[in-house]
Amino acid sequence: MSQASDFYYRLPLRAGGQRPGSHPGTSHGNGQEFVTHASLMSHPDPRRLDVRASLRDVRGEWLVRVMRQRVGVPVQLVADVSASMLFGARRSKLAVLADLARAIGASAFRVGDAAGMVAFDTVEREDLYVPTSLSRGVGHVMAAQLENPALVEHAEAGERHRGDPVEGLLQALQRLAGRQCLLFLASDFHFPLARLDEALDTLSRAYVVPVILWDPAETEPPPANGLIALRDAETAARRTMWLRPKLREEWRDAVAARRASLQTFFSNRGLRPFWAQGAFDADAMSEYFFEANA
Incomplete structure (x- = not known):
């Protein structure tokens, strides 16, 4: 079992809810962020009495401090377990996804948030569903689901089915539609983006972090010229090609174009993708949230 490296995260916006936590909230309560003064009669909490403000009040009322509390926010991992996620030169993208799941579980537990997971390939994978939990081990439960050998066998069998x-994804998101949460959408996004807008529209109240998992072997062509056998990771379609400098250049151009199209697609929705190539870097994820909250 791999060690879970946690990362820092805070929502860069205010969240609703009554359960205390570490994120900026919209509700009033026993927080440390001062909002305004109010009459003791309207907010009968003598512990918040502000004597100095009361003495200065022109109406002569007793005033209490109204504070805004921090709240807990559920954290959801939406995991792509389709056949292309089995690809990887040293480690599969599915293994990197399992590292991300462990890190999410450890990070959420550290700040007191509940974490859970939904998964999908061409349908929702109900057998991989992990309900949100405040448990210390929820990250390892999610990772164990993603590392189950039966999942690999199912994905390999799915290669024969278009x-x-x-x-x-749309089926999986029905569980989360309309909910306020921090949502990590983890996939290699090796599918047409035409309907992805429809999926993201169901997450209007969620703070979405697209996590793009790529492997160096799919972004950088082999260095030597020669005959290579290629196989589509999703459909298992095979093709033989002669690798030469021109094809290598076209390969890199296609990768750059796809990266640009993904960047543009998410930017147009006000989202900033997190790129994980070959491994998950918890420090880089912390930096992602530092920049979002700057």
């Missing part, structure tokens, strides 16, 4: 992963 399908739209966005359809599976």
Whole structure:
């Protein structure tokens, strides 16, 4: 079992809710952020009495401090477990996704948030569903689901069946539609983006972090010229090609174009993707949230 490296995260916006936590909230309560003064009659909490403000009040009322409390926010991992996630030169993208799941569980537990997971390939994978929990080990439970050998066998068998992963994503997101949460959408996004807008529209109240998992072997072509056998990771379609400098250049251009299209797609929705290539870097994820809160 891999060690879970946690990361720092805070929502850069105010969240609703009554459960105390570490995120900026919209509700009034036993917090440390001063909002305003109010009459003791309207807010009968003598512990918050402000004597100096009361003596200065022109109406002669007793005034109490009204504070805004911090709240807890559920953390959800939406995991792509389609066949292309099995690819990887040293470690599969599915293994990197399991590292992310462990890190999310450890990070959420450290700040007192509940964490859970939904998964999809061409359909929602109900067998991999992990309900939100405040448990210390929820990250390891999610990772164990993603590292289960039966999942690999299912994905390999699924290579023979064409399908739209966005359809599976839409099904999985029905559990989360309209909920306020911090949501990590983890995938290699090796599918058409045309319907992804429809999926993201269901997450209007969530703070979405797209996590793009790529492997160096798919972004950088082999260095030597020669005959290579290629296989589509999703459909298992095979093709033989002669690798030469021109094809290598086209390969890199296609990767750059796809990266740019993903960046543009998410930017147009006000989202900033997090790129994980070959491994998950917890420090880089912390930096992502530092920049979001700057």
